[in-house]
Amino acid sequence: MTKILAVDDSASMRQMVSFTLQGAGYEVVEACDGQEALNKAKQSQVDLVLSDVNMPVMDGIALIKQLRTLPNYKFTPILMLTTESAADKKTEGKAAGATGWIVKPFNPDQLLNTIKKVLG
Amino acid sequence: MSIDLSQFHQVFFEESFEGLQLMESSLLDLDCDNVDSETINAIFRAAHSIKGSSSTFGFTAVAEFTHVLETLLDQVREGSRQLTAEIVDLLLQSVDCLRNLLTGLQAGQTPDATHSRELIAAFNRILAVKPVAQGAGTQSATQAGKIDQPAKMEAGEAQGVTRWQIRFVPDSNILRTGNEPLRMFRELAELGELQCVASVDRLPDLNQLNPEECHLGWDISLTTAAPRSKIEEIFEWVADESDISIEAVDAIVPLATPQPDAEPAQRVSPSATLPEPMPDKVAPVSVGKEKEKESAKAESTSIRVSIEKIDSLVNLVGELVITQSMLGQLGTEFDMSKLTRLQEGLAQLEHNTRELQENVMRIRMLPISFTFSRFPRMVRDLSRQLGKKIELKLSGEQTELDKTVLEKIGDPLVHLVRNALDHGLETPEQRRAAGKSETGTITLHAYHQGGNIMIEIRDDGRGLNRQKIRAKAISNNLIGENDPLSDEQIQDLIFRPGFSTAEKVTDVSGRGVGMDVVRRNINELNGSIEVRSEEGIGSTFTIRLPLTLAILDGQLIQVGDQVYIVPLVSIVESLQPKLALVNRVAGGCDVFRLRNEYIPIIHLAEIFGIRPRNDNLEKSLLVVVETGTAKVALVVDDLLGQQQVVIKSMETNYRKVEGVSGATILGDGTVSLILDITDLVQMAGVHQQHKNGLRLVSSRAAQG
The missing domain is CATH 2.40.50.180 (CheA-289, Domain 4)
Structure with a gap:
């Protein structure tokens, strides 16, 4: 089963993302900040990471950098969940090794379409 | 697929209120001259988070408002704007405003945006920019050339079938960002006839080849009815680092399109991770199984419980089951020789039950900080209003209390703190005259004492004036002229109905609710309240509450x-x-x-x-x-x-x-x-x- 790591400090966003992905048949691992996400990613291999950018403890950009240093996550798709206003975050994220981004607000359909494309 | 987003609303409201609480307490901590970056970051994050989720769940009024807040906070965070007391005030007002907006939305009302519009205008004056256009708060297109709403672009494009010639030379590091050129080809193939030819010009010698890098470029021919924007969208994530050109070759091409059997070079996969090259077998996106759930209209109050609490319950239930099966076994073949074991078993059962009871009670327990946290703001506002210098000290905030008790103790506490501010503490001049420091102190202290929760509200103000209380009680016929009363009894008179010594009714404490109501509310919670006071030194109100109402x-x-x-x-x-x-x-x-x-x-x-x-x-x-x-x-x-x-x-x-x-x-x-x-x-x-x-x-x- 394809496993997706969903990282967001907002519980409602996490729930929404998880519910959508699980409904589409994905296995979802949740984390509420970058550090927790990093730990969970190390514990078991995930096929895709969806991460918010602004988070306490460790933000999304730092998470992406850390993940890319792990041999298992060199090529794993990592998508940032950003808001439109954070344009420079996209550049920063790309430089850190992000695959791409999904712009908030997004609806479940947009989320799934993007993920399906990335996972092929 | 349709997923009913309203099922996440309850969680959204809860976390947003928590976020606002955090914003408020952090704002109160801020020192304008010496801005702590972690604090301002926390405020920014809270606003940002509310903005992100409110826009996702369609609460545009909230999203628009938080967008403006966020813009300002971002400037402060980056150091490009100096934080002023005016901004902090405005931000605090915004917290109140957002709270109102959210409360209204939670109750299913259309919120009144008057206040938020005023505040947005005030922020925009500070930002010295033109107000954002209606509804553009969350979706203002700030990025030229990026396509976020492709639907809009289609109008400008020709409707017919076009053959596009695309040249795509990605950065050699493209694979390290998890971007896979094959994925883009698959997406392109969904749009129409696709032919890919890889160019190997840049490919180094085999012994110098780093398999993690991509040295290929592609010439792509795509015949599609889709507009240019659709193609651009596919390359959106890599557009900045790659060399991409997209040109329309023929406006309308004959149906005889290039044959795909010309050995597409895309088979030369630069990555070992994706072996299957066939682009056209990408499954169409279909997730139609989602059941449409009726949104639960009735808001049930919920409580968030930490996993540890639940886990310890599960453990205890496990132990209970063991004890039960032990006793059950004992019961099937019982004789008096097993009496000791029966007694042990029953003792064990009692132990389990008590522990289970305690743990179940703990689920309803919340730290009193939920109630205490409203006071810093209140004290700040009131001390300004009254022209007094007041320091608020909170301690024992982690003391846990039953949720219902916690909710009901809020109003009595507010009343006591208001009273302490208004009547208890003196003005700076009076304090100086009395030989005290100008700044008065109010202390809120919570602690456990023998199965009860104690809350102390202590001030170092003027204390209760016993002569005045006595005179007032006599004039109100509460006591006789010559009744012998102890100091404690006199002080206790302030809890009698209709008793108030304040000479003039003020905006702060004279709201017609007396201390008798405070005592009654506390009694209704099976608690009690008493006062100790010394003239000139201060007063202490002590509330005793049961751990639980159950x-x-x-x-x-x-x-x-x-x-x-x-x-x-x-x-x-x-x-x-x-x-x-x-x-x-x-x-x-x-x-x-x-x-x-x-x-x-x-x-x-x-x-x-x-x-x-x-x-x-x-x-x-x-x-x-x-x-x-x-x-x-x-x-x-x-x-x-x-x-x-x-x-x-x-x-x-x-x-x-x-x-x-x-x-x-x-x-x-x-x-x-x-x-x-x-x-x-x-x-x-x-x-x-x-x-x-x-x-x-x-x-x-x-x-x-």
């Missing part, structure tokens, strides 16, 4: 053949009355002289219409109980044990019964009623007026 420490009393329960917290003392000390006053009420006080006597048997065991008052016992307003003595036949009782509501199981606050089941399985002392006092008053004559007779009979 369990009560009770004194079992016998009246006739009935067993009732009196909340232990309300009992002052129990004694055997001497008839010589019982007097009848005008109006038919019996009073008992206890030291210097006259205490009305309530005959429980009479109120509940049962036959007492002893007709002679001297053979009965008096239980002196305290209500919010007065002490009364209950006549009972006997005092039984004290025990913790689980409160069952009468209203949910039967109906409201006068004089009874609930019921419980005793160890022997009988139901026992828990007395509501406040109610009883009122009932007795009414009762006595009706049965005046009868009562005198029966009292005389008892005496004789």
